[in-house]
Amino acid sequence: MNDEATGPGRRRTTEQRAAVTLADVARVAGVSEITVSRILRNTGPISERTRARVMAAVEQVGYVPNRIAGTLASATSNLMGVIIPSLSNIVFPEVLQGIHAALATSGFQPVVGVTDYNLDVEERLVRALLAWKPSAMIIAGFDHTETTRRILQQSRTRIAELMDIDAVPIDIAVGLSHRSAGYDTGRYLIGRGYRRFGYVGHDWNADRRARRRWDGLCAALGDAGLALVDQALFDGPSSTQAGRAMCDTLLRRTPSLDVVVFSNDDMAVGGVFHCYGRGLVPKRDVALFGFNGLDIGQALPVPLSTVRSKRYQIGKIAVETILQHPERQSGPIIIDTGYEILEGGTA
Amino acid sequence: MNDEATGPGRRRTTEQRAAVTLADVARVAGVSEITVSRILRNTGPISERTRARVMAAVEQVGYVPNRIAGTLASATSNLMGVIIPSLSNIVFPEVLQGIHAALATSGFQPVVGVTDYNLDVEERLVRALLAWKPSAMIIAGFDHTETTRRILQQSRTRIAELMDIDAVPIDIAVGLSHRSAGYDTGRYLIGRGYRRFGYVGHDWNADRRARRRWDGLCAALGDAGLALVDQALFDGPSSTQAGRAMCDTLLRRTPSLDVVVFSNDDMAVGGVFHCYGRGLVPKRDVALFGFNGLDIGQALPVPLSTVRSKRYQIGKIAVETILQHPERQSGPIIIDTGYEILEGGTA
DNA sequence: CCCATAAATGGCAGCGCTACCATTTTTCGG
DNA sequence: CCGAAAAATGGTAGCGCTGCCATTTATGGG
Numbered sequence: 001m002n003d004e005a006t007g008p009g010r011r012r013t014t015e016q017r018a019a020v021t022l023a024d025v026a027r028v029a030g031v032s033e034i035t036v037s038r039i040l041r042n043t044g045p046i047s048e049r050t051r052a053r054v055m056a057a058v059e060q061v062g063y064v065p066n067r068i069a070g071t072l073a074s075a076t077s078n079l080m081g082v083i084i085p086s087l088s089n090i091v092f093p094e095v096l097q098g099i100h101a102a103l104a105t106s107g108f109q110p111v112v113g114v115t116d117y118n119l120d121v122e123e124r125l126v127r128a129l130l131a132w133k134p135s136a137m138i139i140a141g142f143d144h145t146e147t148t149r150r151i152l153q154q155s156r157t158r159i160a161e162l163m164d165i166d167a168v169p170i171d172i173a174v175g176l177s178h179r180s181a182g183y184d185t186g187r188y189l190i191g192r193g194y195r196r197f198g199y200v201g202h203d204w205n206a207d208r209r210a211r212r213r214w215d216g217l218c219a220a221l222g223d224a225g226l227a228l229v230d231q232a233l234f235d236g237p238s239s240t241q242a243g244r245a246m247c248d249t250l251l252r253r254t255p256s257l258d259v260v261v262f263s264n265d266d267m268a269v270g271g272v273f274h275c276y277g278r279g280l281v282p283k284r285d286v287a288l289f290g291f292n293g294l295d296i297g298q299a300l301p302v303p304l305s306t307v308r309s310k311r312y313q314i315g316k317i318a319v320e321t322i323l324q325h326p327e328r329q330s331g332p333i334i335i336d337t338g339y340e341i342l343e344g345g346t347a
Numbered sequence: 348m349n350d351e352a353t354g355p356g357r358r359r360t361t362e363q364r365a366a367v368t369l370a371d372v373a374r375v376a377g378v379s380e381i382t383v384s385r386i387l388r389n390t391g392p393i394s395e396r397t398r399a400r401v402m403a404a405v406e407q408v409g410y411v412p413n414r415i416a417g418t419l420a421s422a423t424s425n426l427m428g429v430i431i432p433s434l435s436n437i438v439f440p441e442v443l444q445g446i447h448a449a450l451a452t453s454g455f456q457p458v459v460g461v462t463d464y465n466l467d468v469e470e471r472l473v474r475a476l477l478a479w480k481p482s483a484m485i486i487a488g489f490d491h492t493e494t495t496r497r498i499l500q501q502s503r504t505r506i507a508e509l510m511d512i513d514a515v516p517i518d519i520a521v522g523l524s525h526r527s528a529g530y531d532t533g534r535y536l537i538g539r540g541y542r543r544f545g546y547v548g549h550d551w552n553a554d555r556r557a558r559r560r561w562d563g564l565c566a567a568l569g570d571a572g573l574a575l576v577d578q579a580l581f582d583g584p585s586s587t588q589a590g591r592a593m594c595d596t597l598l599r600r601t602p603s604l605d606v607v608v609f610s611n612d613d614m615a616v617g618g619v620f621h622c623y624g625r626g627l628v629p630k631r632d633v634a635l636f637g638f639n640g641l642d643i644g645q646a647l648p649v650p651l652s653t654v655r656s657k658r659y660q661i662g663k664i665a666v667e668t669i670l671q672h673p674e675r676q677s678g679p680i681i682i683d684t685g686y687e688i689l690e691g692g693t694a
Numbered sequence: 695c696c697c698a699t700a701a702a703t704g705g706c707a708g709c710g711c712t713a714c715c716a717t718t719t720t721t722c723g724g
Numbered sequence: 725c726c727g728a729a730a731a732a733t734g735g736t737a738g739c740g741c742t743g744c745c746a747t748t749t750a751t752g753g754g
Contacts, residue, residue: 032703046702420711
């Protein structure tokens, strides 16, 4: 009877017309709000007749549900927080792809934050995203501030830490052992007869995973009575240009190397380009080896020898695991997505 | 006085301990909820003494704000919907980068959806994201279903359509004229003396912007009394591999071409690789021209001749425009970010 | 045709916060 | 030392929806 009364009016002081709410739909359809709510959420027993009537009313008034209100009332949000260090490194968009693919049919929406490899930014983002009461948080890497770790631990949501399994996660870890990948790279190259190893790297302090691969590589060399002969490190993020420049530096300084291991494929492709530019033939003159198995490396005239990490799978499996077990388990879960050596033609 | 009473208890039927709320902080600090709220939002006059006391209480109880409740109460959400067609085409992560960069200091969080170039998926995503009452929606492209357009129009939020300015936007458009870029490509190449034009393309139906560049190219050729001699179209998304294969097909069929224009840089880099593989020297034997100005093309031993589109800028400017004018204006806004021909060394 | 059971539907409180008014306290010119 | 203005603080009613607990309406066996 008091449909039109807006109560002792506050809000809507501006001239804006009121948003269409469940109540409007209910009134038009001649049912209660809760019935409309049930129909839109497909819960509880509903007769076909009222369902049709309500759907017509929804259409007629142009109702758009308000998930904010729904989430507040039900305390379940359908949002998932995603934090990655960067978008410029192609690896992370690929992880995002996997996340989106697995999320697509689930009704969840990702809220994305980018840290730029800054742990304080990460902490701020974790706080900001938790404020949306997400059902889970996906976060690339293991390096967090103490506070970040504590906040994540205390929030009772699922936490997936991606890319890496070389440490104990807060809740779930999905990725591969970078140390082991580095070690196997060493073993593989030694097996193919290479002895004079060079290394081209980037961001020595920020990229911990590259560092761990380097550790593994050095361990493999050490176990075989060898050692890195020389290395060139670029002080900044990885890129084809940087790889090209550093490869030049390294080979100029130590021309006797028979293989150069790069911190990742971006850098290694730069190495290949360097060779092309100088008339060197990869493998015949100097062997080149990357990490990641990016498309661009495999599309080169001679495919790059490298290790395939499964970025897409990592994102996808993380989400699938979370969707399967929405509640935290007793102990941490570690999922090894593995890696595989791509023989290619440059080593 | 009834602090502990949870009312005629419902919720919290599970054993979960209650979440920490504003009320808890207020109780510990000995002030009212609204005062805590004001302090955390930096609004209204607050004495230093109480601010300190409240902040200490926040720290003590480990309070995490609930933006869901805040948004419902204030009807302003700090969320921004972002819809892009794909994450595998590097162009869109670059747009996302720009969006994130501009958003970083604003307190807004992007909620991201990926359509896979499917307009029905796009419509579903638009509905899903609008349900979070975002302050704005950013959406790549102009191709929407009728319903999508209507829903976007009716939602009173700001809408930015990115990449393209060849049509009238719902609200804001940020991008470049692809037709004009195609036309200028033609003029430029004609000016450099090329006459026998070939074209290598992809996704003839899905990628409308590539199509529009093609239109422009053909128009330029027509105005000069020329026409495309031959073209090869790949039925699928653009990739280096596809560009390589199609370039092979095209040059095998019509070896007399003196320049090949590619639908974008991914495809063009494939063309360059094809040449390397076959011992052809780009430009001397056949000229190659791309679109986008991707890093990878510029890192090649000989940089790719192409047109730079400013993806990062597009995302950044879109967000900045929205932040500057949170309310819709009277008429549509069109922002031309332009483009620039990169001479490179392949044409 | 009655009653037990299942199927549909509804009433109401409250999720955690903030807008809109107060109300109380401080400050300060005269 | 008073009254007016400014500075701090608080009470209360929702924001739009959903969980809990009825209540009402079919359905079907005896």
